[in-house]
Every structure is written in structure tokens, then in C-alpha cells.
Amino acid sequence: MELLEICKKAKETRQQTAVLSTNQKNEALYAVADRLVRQQDALIAANNTDMENGRKNGMPEGLLDRLKINESRIAQMAEGLRQIAGLEDPIGEVISMKKRPNGLVIGQKRVPLGVIGIIYESRPNVTADAFGLCFKTGNTVILRGGKDAVCSNQAIVEAIRAALKEQKLPEDAISFITDTSRETAREFMHMNEYVDVLIPRGGAGLIHTVVNNATIPVIETGTGNCHIYVDESADFDMALDIIFNAKTQRIGVCNACESLLIHEKIADAFVPLLKKRLSEKSVEIRADEKIIGILGEDEYTVPASEEDWGTEYLDYIVSAKTVASVDEAVSHINRYHTGHSDAIVTKDYASAQKFLNEVDAAAVYVNASTRFTDGFEFGFGAEIGISTQKLHARGPMGLPALTSTKYIIYGNGQIRP
């Protein structure tokens, strides 16, 4: 189908999906989950085509693994949809309702965004997940996946559409752009008349392309150069546990710690303990002069360059710097971080408050690991992504991030004087 046709149909359909009852939506999510499992042979066959093409084109093993669909991954997709069915439906909630002096009663009601465009890379599970989140919030979704996964994605979308049809619900609640050319992607990013919001899901390059090319409003999920500042008053054991967890529990994620700041007055005592603890996982420390002075240089302790302060390693590497005060720590963080998650370890009331107030990030922690920045850990039951922009949604996004509001006004003949 032509892109324009897809966008028009999605816009027409959004009026139908917006008014579905929670029960209708949940039953459909269960039906889709069942159908994915029932059709698993067809999904795996489609995925085999993508896998073969990937191998032919020399796709690295890591990416092939992300691309792969098997029985257990299909079961996971289905389980994800059932979990979304179990979540509270945010649509229809009236956030506030007040009476004005002229008798008008003005309420603000939660409604779907409308048509959501999702541009994503190779993992086919995003197809089912994105559908579930958008559908539960009454939106219609247009998916534009990567070239590498086009057969898998198309098969998943066909199964979802078939399940919706069976439920007598509009199939166009989900549609898929089969043309994976760049030209079509750019055209899609300019469909302001039909698409209400774009969400890129993937690496920094993809997000950058969407932010720079789209005229449709974008919800930007960003990278994380997360900092931990060890204050003069910190409990050393707590600091070591938090740093070890935030740096090494999972290295490839946006809420992993990438940079350490240490109060200079405790550096002599703390830094050797830090080195010892991080050596358990062979973490390389890229350090400032003072820390190098304490530790000396070795295979895992090397001098930092200016570039290191701004780098998200996603690896067993961390930068480390001494600072003279919590103020210096805050300034350094606000200069070099990506506004994702930053933590202080301290026993001091004033330092904790200053850090919470002045660090300009989506999530700011006192005495806890940055790894908690996550929709599930925050208790949302789902996660669309973690927003590092300030508009609309900031931090981990649950279902309400896929909603808008409208004012509903009850009158009895009021006119403006």
C-alpha cells in the first residue's frame, strides 16, 4: 500500500480505536497473543528468510541474534501483550474538574494521542510490543521497521491484523510500511496532517536522523552518560556497592554509570578501595591526574582525556575525576551528562538537597544505583522508552506518555460577555 494511503487510513481509524472500551481492548490483546502463538510456524518461517538474507549480507552474530525469532521469543511477545492487557487503562480518566464563577464546569480528560508513528531497527519483538502499548492507549500505530527484519515484521503485523479482524475490530489499528527506503522514511516523517507523534526506537544514529528530519513532533529517547558523585561524607561501603552495581550489573544499557566524581578530601582513602572493587570485573578507569597520582598507571588505570567526560562507553570502562565540592560536581555533571540519570552518595542533608535540586536530569538519585531508571522499576508496568527531552514526558515513560488530554466543558447556555 502507498504511504499516503496508509497514513490516511490510520487517521480515519483513530476515531474508532479512541472509543473502544477497556474490555474490548483487553480481549483483543489476549486474542492477538493467542494468535501469535498459534501462527508461530509461519512467523518462524518468515523470520528464516530474514535470517538467511542477514547471513548472506554478512550480518554480525550479535545482530543476527537480535533478529532471531523462535518459540520462546514468540511466547515472550505473547506474554508481553497479556501483561499490557493487565495494566490500568489511562484513557478516559478526568484529571481535574472545576467549576468557574460563571457556572461552566471545565474538566481535563485523558485521551489517545491519535496516530503514533514508530520507526525502529532490527528487533522484531518491538512490532508486537509497540502495537500493544499503542492499542491499549486507544491509538492507531504505523510501524516502519528496519530492512533486515521486514519479512518477520510483516508476518507479525499480518497476524495481529487477522486477530483484530476476528474480534470485529479495525485492522488498520496497526499498519506497516513495507517500503524500507530512506526516501519513504523521510516522507513519513513529514506526514503532519495524519500522524500526531513519532517515536524512534533504536540507536543514537536513528534517533538523530528522526529528530533532525521530522516535522511531526518527536518523543526523543536518548543516550545515558550517567554520573555518580561520591560526597565527602559518603559511606564508603554504600558508595562501592552502588558504583559496582551501576557500572557492571549490565553494561550495555542507558542507565549504566559511565562517570565517577569523587570529593578530593576522601580521594586518598576511597580511590584504592574503588580500584580494588572495580578490578573484580576488570573495569578500566580513565582518571584525572590526582587519581592517577594515587593509583599509578597500569593496564586498567589510564589518564582521561577531555573527551572521556562526555562519553557513554556501554562497556567495562568508567571515567573518574576528583572535585573540590558538591557545587563543582553539579556543574561538571550539568556540563557533560546527557540528562538521563545521576546519583550522589552522601550522608549530608545539604549536599543531598543541593544535588536533587540542581542536577538537571530526568532522574536524580540520593544513595541508590542509577540502574533503577526503568518503567518497570518505577512501577509503571510497561515502558515505551526513557525520554531525555523535557517536553511532554521526561524519564521512564509508561502508558500515560502515549496519551494527550482534552478539555471538556459543561455549560448551560454561557456566552462570553
Place this chain on the structure above:
Amino acid sequence: MELLEICKKAKETRQQTAVLSTNQKNEALYAVADRLVRQQDALIAANNTDMENGRKNGMPEGLLDRLKINESRIAQMAEGLRQIAGLEDPIGEVISMKKRPNGLVIGQKRVPLGVIGIIYESRPNVTADAFGLCFKTGNTVILRGGKDAVCSNQAIVEAIRAALKEQKLPEDAISFITDTSRETAREFMHMNEYVDVLIPRGGAGLIHTVVNNATIPVIETGTGNCHIYVDESADFDMALDIIFNAKTQRIGVCNACESLLIHEKIADAFVPLLKKRLSEKSVEIRADEKIIGILGEDEYTVPASEEDWGTEYLDYIVSAKTVASVDEAVSHINRYHTGHSDAIVTKDYASAQKFLNEVDAAAVYVNASTRFTDGFEFGFGAEIGISTQKLHARGPMGLPALTSTKYIIYGNGQIRP
């Protein structure tokens, strides 16, 4: 000053403005108000230069009037700033705070957006107003006004900066781009590293340009093709009063009514009364066949073309169409409106609920004039504009629309298992 320099300074300064106390901000707003009045001779002199240039360039009277600054307009600007000082400060409010099973206490706190860019047209009062709203919400603001008002705007900005300096507050809380070239404007729209959000204030052309060129997130304030649907069960007097008010009380505004839909079963009885009422203000009716059949054609009653259904006249003109049901009214509205404000006049419960649920607009009314869509009428005490986009803010925007949130997390050593 160079654009890049301005943007860098604004970003540095946002950390200072973000942590000002409400008292500091209010005292500064009063000081700025006083200074504008004290310096009125200088402001009027600067404005005279703009006015002379305008006359030389053949600026029409209407625009010259919008450009003009005099004593009373300066008094209004000052009064506007004092009113903003009187409003509640949204910054620092903790919207929710909950304890997780692992003991983490997670709160969501209202914080400034950061650096706000405002691109606007000729009215110099926007300069003081935009500063007041942004400053009260702890943001720094970069203004890019129109070429026609450059001397006036610069004089106002200088006065504001001088007042801030006198208060020992950072002058760079407000800055002004003196270079009014298009190239600089476009460059400004790509300063994602320094500017958190752009708000265009002006006509459809300006907004369109910003939406299509900016890579910075934009809060879009749109046009209003507002509809009123007169249901079969409507009280005729109420319908006539509401339509007369919404169409004629002020014609040049985005919440004025531009299109009428009338249930076909009441058309014969209602349409002649409508014609009579609208003729009091010589309103031209562009009508469908059925209405022309009832009224006949005359100077003020002419057949509508397809284009009329989508037109915002901002004039003594209204389009009018009969419909067979509330469903048809809702579909027509969702197809042709701009998503601003739409109203139903009805006595029927089901029609009222259907209209409220299914019309996809920022403000949906039962039995009231669309003219109430306004920050002051909604009780916000201020208005940044009326958003017709669905992201971040929708409908009239008060001070909270200029804020973001951040998660603050209190731990006692939690690490992720």
C-alpha cells in the same frame, strides 16, 4: 552578540534561574515593571524609530497600531508583569511521591523547561509578556522578534536586563537576537544543544515556518476552525445566543465560530431564526443546498463550496450545513476542524456525551460559546497561547505549560538485583 554566544550564555544561566526562590522572582518582576514605567520616554523614543521606518516602508495602519508603544501600553505591560508576580509559582511542586517495595521513594517534581526560544512578530508587548511568563517559571528566554519592531524590542529587553542587574540577578535570563535575518532565524531553530523548546507566537505563516524548519521541539499554537452543532433537541434561544456570541463577539480570534452544523429535522424552523439573528451583524452565511432551499440566495446568503468547510474566516462570515445525525456532525467536524474548540447545543444526554467523547479537539463544549477557550477564562491567570498539538500541552496554556518534571529518588543504598 553572536547567536551561538547568546545561546551558550542562556544555557549557562538556566541553572541560576532554575533555583531562584519565588520571592526573588516576584521582586524582580515588580522591579522590571517599575523600570519599564520609569524608562517610558526611552522606550517610546525607540518605538518612534520603528514607527517611522514602518511608515516609510508603507506598513498598513492596522500593523502600525499593533507596533505602537505609548504610556498606556507601557502601563499595561507593567501591569501584566505584576499580575504574573501574583500567580502561584508552579516550580518545585512535587506532583506525586510513592514508596517502592524496595524502599526507594520516587517523586516527580516540577522544574523549568530550561531555555525557551520565542519567535514572534511585530507586537512589542510580547517581549515583556514572554519574559514575565518564562522568568516566573524559572526559565531563561531568548527572544527573536520581527524586523519591524527591533528598536522597540531591544529597548524593552535592555530595560529588563538593567532591572535584573539592579536586583543582582543574572541579566542573561533574557536575551535578544538583534540580527533579524532569515538565516539567523533558521540557525536559531537548530540550536538543540542549547535551547530546550521553541514557541512561535504569531500568524499561521510564522508557525508553519517554525514547525517545518526547527529541529528543537516546538509548542505549536494553531488556528481555529471552530464548529457549533445545533442538535435536533436544542433550545433554539440558547443556540441562537451561543452562535451569535461565538461568531460576532470578536471576529479575529482563534476561538471564534467559523462553521455551523444544523440537524436537518429542525432546519426549516431554526434556519430562518438564525438568518435573522446573524443579520444584526451582517454576517454572510455560506450554506449547503438545503439551507439555500430554505432561505433563498441574497447578498448575505450564498452557496458554500467544499473549501468553505475548512476555512477560518476571521470575519463576519460563517459556513452552514445540515446533517442527518450527531454522528454525521462529529465526522464532519473531525474531518474539517483544526482541533481547537467545538460545541454542541442540545438537551439530549446521549448526544452531549457522544459529542464530548468523539470530537477530537483541545476543547469540546456542551451548551456554551467556543469563545471561552482562553487561559484567563479557564482560570489560569495567564496564557502562553492555545496549543492545538497533542504533545506536552493541549488547549489554553498557563504557567505549567512552561515547565517539565524530573524524578527525584531517595534511597538508602539500594542496588538493582
